[in-house]
Amino acid sequence: MISLAGIDKYFFAGTPNAIKALDNINLTIKQGDFITLIGSNGAGKSTLLKAIAGVNNVDAGTIEIEGKDVSGLAEHVRARDIGRIDQDPMASTSAELSIEENLAMAYIRGQKRGLQKAVSSRRTTIFQEALKVIGLGLENRLKVPVGTLSGGQRQALALVMATIARPKLLLLDEHTAALDPNAAKLVMKITEQIVSSSKLTTIMITHNMEQAIKYGNRLIMMHRGRIIIDFDANEKKDLTVAELVNKFTSISGTVFDDDRVLLA
Numbered sequence: 001m002i003s004l005a006g007i008d009k010y011f012f013a014g015t016p017n018a019i020k021a022l023d024n025i026n027l028t029i030k031q032g033d034f035i036t037l038i039g040s041n042g043a044g045k046s047t048l049l050k051a052i053a054g055v056n057n058v059d060a061g062t063i064e065i066e067g068k069d070v071s072g073l074a075e076h077v078r079a080r081d082i083g084r085i086d087q088d089p090m091a092s093t094s095a096e097l098s099i100e101e102n103l104a105m106a107y108i109r110g111q112k113r114g115l116q117k118a119v120s121s122r123r124t125t126i127f128q129e130a131l132k133v134i135g136l137g138l139e140n141r142l143k144v145p146v147g148t149l150s151g152g153q154r155q156a157l158a159l160v161m162a163t164i165a166r167p168k169l170l171l172l173d174e175h176t177a178a179l180d181p182n183a184a185k186l187v188m189k190i191t192e193q194i195v196s197s198s199k200l201t202t203i204m205i206t207h208n209m210e211q212a213i214k215y216g217n218r219l220i221m222m223h224r225g226r227i228i229i230d231f232d233a234n235e236k237k238d239l240t241v242a243e244l245v246n247k248f249t250s251i252s253g254t255v256f257d258d259d260r261v262l263l264a
């Protein structure tokens with residue numbers, strides 16, 4: 001279980017430009033929850049994921065992963081428990097390293113030092129097995145530099161990298177947004193496959209409301225730093241995009257203003 005209690009995050013605190021990007025976020029995430037996270041422009045979605053990952057320190061509140069308070073831990077320490085992918089395929093993988101080297105770096109992140117050597121002889125098999133699951137034939141191209149792969153292949157590889165060390169939490173920040181529609185569809189299919197086969201606890205930001213409704217077992221909507229909608233699987237089962245937009249308007253008292261969401 002992952003729990004966030006009373007999380008506040010300010011930018012430019014104490015200045016006339018102060019922004020409260022997260023405003024008293026309270027959230028309990030059950031093991032295996034696949035949450036889709038949606039919201040208006042600047043709602044705080046990315047800030048929330050960065051706060052959980054330790055990219056940003058928070059100004060108030062606590063973050064616990066399986067009962068351990070990680071609020072004060074550095075990003076690289078939390079990375080042992082958290083896999084994370086952003087929009088940019090260039091940032092998720094290292095272009096000049098091979099597929100195998102990228103995977104090796106991701107793999108040792110989750111290991112205790114003493115175990116690293118012991119598993120190295122089995123590594124190639126482990127990497128090939130993990131790559132087979134995504135069905136792109138990358139298991140036969142382990143020595144190929146990642147820079148020669150397409151954006152979709154790189155994000156698919158990033159998914160394998162983010163999950164190979166069996167993280168306690170996977171954070172996806174619009175990881176298909178920079179891809180062409182076909183590649184985005186493929187990466188989404190692979191995402192669902194990896195998340196459901198490993199029952200990975202996942203939060204996925206998307207600007208696509210249909211995607212937010214279709215995937216996962218829970219849908220959360222943010223507005224101005226707060227969680228304003230939290231639907232379980234049953235509540236989102238027969239939901240339509242129009243109903244979701246109407247719900248947003250009635251709760252927030254404003255019109256939904258993210259063009260990318262409405263045009264998706």
Ligand SMILES: Nc1ncnc2c1ncn2[C@@H]1O[C@H](COP(=O)(O)OP(=O)(O)OP(=O)(O)O)[C@@H](O)[C@H]1O
Pocket residue numbers: 011012019021039040041042043044045046047048
């Ligand atoms: N590093 C930063 N420095 C200053 N302000 C920031 C920073 N990061 C985010 N913000 C501000 O915090 C608020 C929340 O931003 P955030 O990126 O989390 O929103 P979001 O919901 O992910 O938005 P979008 O969907 O538009 O990407 C916004 O007002 C944003 O301008």
